[in-house]
Amino acid sequence: MAAAAAAGQVDADTFRRLYPDDYLRKFVEQGLRPDGRPLAAARPTSIGLGAVSTTDASALVKVGSTTALAGVKCEVVPALPEAPDAGRLVVQVEMAPLCSATTRPGRPSEGAQVLTEQLSALLGSVVDARQLCIDAGKVAWAVYVDIYVLDADGSLHDACLLAALAALSSLRLRAVSIDESGRVQTGAAAAAAQQQQQGERPAGQQERRLALSCQPVSLTCGLYRGRLLADPTAEEEPLLEAQATATLDESGAVLGFAAGGTAAVGQIVVVQCLEAAKMRGKEVRAMLQQALEQAGLAADADAS
Amino acid sequence: MAALEQQPLLTDGHRRDGRAYEEFRNVFLKTGVISQASGSAYAEFNNTKVMVGVYGPRQSERKVGYSEQGRISVDVKLATFATRQRGMFGQTPEERELSALLATALEAATNLASFPKATADVYVLVLEAGGGELGVAATAAALALADAGIEMFDLVTACSVSRAEGALLLDPTVDEAAREEAGLTLALMPACSEVTQLVSRGPWTSSALREAMELAMGGCAQLDALARQVLKTAAAEAAARRQQEQQQLQQAQ
């Protein structure tokens, strides 16, 4: 093997660039990953809420180097005739040109489109659009969830989903009031208007949180030489034989399972993936809970 | 909200956010924030948050054709949620213009001859537009270019000045800029004292313009000291990491 022969003469970094597969194999055979993780471990994860003040809710999620920023903006829009008693949830994933060497400005990349499809379907089932109705047949909320991938270092689905979930969990829909002429006010102005109107026709709503039917969390796993690598990085991803993303809710119900790659994924691997995703889900939900509590306390302090 | 719009921007020599007239917002700069990029930087001036990734120098796209000198291609985007009114995903004419202005600010400082025929792509994403985006983006982009190891003649730092209610305000917020009588953004190569970009809006008399430029240049010098410190710290950390790795390697052998 030329690779092995050359190994003695080049430094680790050069070897890593020239023979990425051999490089990874040497680690995996030792039961380790190039970044020092065990095979089944996900990277350190952090959730920051309220990073962007121009949004109604936002969350910055880092999984290792992979970074996703979700921002939620709510707008009052006319209700659609085909769904008069429901609002809209619009999810969009954008791979910003700065997130990787292959993304270029202009048309959205294929990866971003696939993620948009997957997350739209998933979050559409988590948020009941009927709760976004303000005045049936007239006005409703449109909730725009825009997720920017800032650093694409593998397992984007997990980071994007977590960012969207964290942002939606911390979202408070502003108070809304509608006066006789049909003018819609939101936020502090609406709250004031409602105080004045007390006793009259109750038009509009108080500030409220969004109800989520469950908390989906996903984990991406890769199959490499018969071994399962959890949460692969961008360096590992192209070397994998197969890759699968499992999405589960807190009860352990499977909400989605997407697999792809050159090798078929056997039953045992599927079970292993689901098991790993279940464990990961617990860990991530605890983290999210903690982040929400911190933010929640901060919000209460503001109010008092 | 309507009441706030009527209130003066300045009271007792202070601005609404408590700053003095010639004081920056809280500035935070960091390099090496994107693992995939050749160089990257993040800059935060309170509510203005900008992330820059530099890729390359790499082969130019075929459509731009041959050039003896290297090229800097700048692309600025505002996140859809960066402004109060939700933006769109496609690039607006304003963003295209920001890109062109930023390219001018950076080209003068970059040794384009050091990467002939190639392009350095500078991608800028404004996560939140709290005022002074051009200046913040220029400062961050120069740091990202330096982080990418691209040869530069000098760093570039930039900041804005607004004239409002009879005073010159350094580093205006978006609310202050919306009510300015005139404003300018100046990008400077501080060590060689060369202006690489100057954009002004609204009427200036010559003397007021001179005064505002001096204030902006003073601001750029302050930012420069900070930017250099950030680069030095990053270099020291990288050196320490390399040394540690080498020691580990020696122990292993």
Place this chain on the structure above:
Amino acid sequence: MASPLISAGEVQWITAGVSFNCRNDGRQREDFRELSAQLGVIAQATGSARVQLGETDVIVGCKAEIGSPDPERPDCGRLVFGVECSPVASPAFRGRGGDELSGELARALERSFYPGPSGRAGGVDLSALSIVSGKTCWVLYVDALLLNIGGNLHDALSVAAKAALADAKIPKVEVVQGEDPTDEPDYEVDDDPQQAQRLDVARVPLCVTVSQIGAHSVVDLTAQEELCSSASVQVAVDASGAVCGLTKRRQKGVDPSVALEMVEVAQRAAAKLHAALADSLAEQQAQQMSVG
């Protein structure tokens, strides 16, 4: 745009000429080429002008239409700028080749008419274009066509745009309220040119591009001279001499004191340019009057 080529010898010749204050065509550093502005060159347009600055040749037409105002400025009309880089002017503009330049030029024009986000320092009184506050207003579409590029496009365009707006006659509109007050009112546009109003463009700034060739500031560069310049500043100056807008272009940086000097050169040159345009406008408008 693929830049035209120039030899090192030519660069040296031009640079040396500039340093002796004698340019190829005999001009001094702060002299403009001969300016000719013809008004009313397009009969169907609300206002139009063709401006020739040496070899540079541009046409600007503006068309007034009734539209709706910007929600952020309900009691103002709107100006919409467009620049078309015709392949007639340069083969590089075939297909989408001119898009970048036309975008840049259109934004530059827009900025000199709407300086500052607050809009308070606007060169045109946009409230004169309002018809019904918040509902309807005049929208002036200002479209420019580049016919020949002989250097200093920005300045020629800004002169042409101002001239075209000066030529524009906004028809008088009467709002006729129907019997039911909730009905949309009708708008009657008066065709009589005697009733039409001219826009006040006296405060509209003109753009002067000052460039560095060698160590000197030069205005109104020819296409060849532009290839010798490393840095330039576009300055919008109004008739009173105040600087209304400023943008730096091209690769090299400039010393702050040089930048200020360039602004001063622009102010001096702009005064001459304003005077030349005002004379030309007054003369032609007087002619139109006598013919009318």
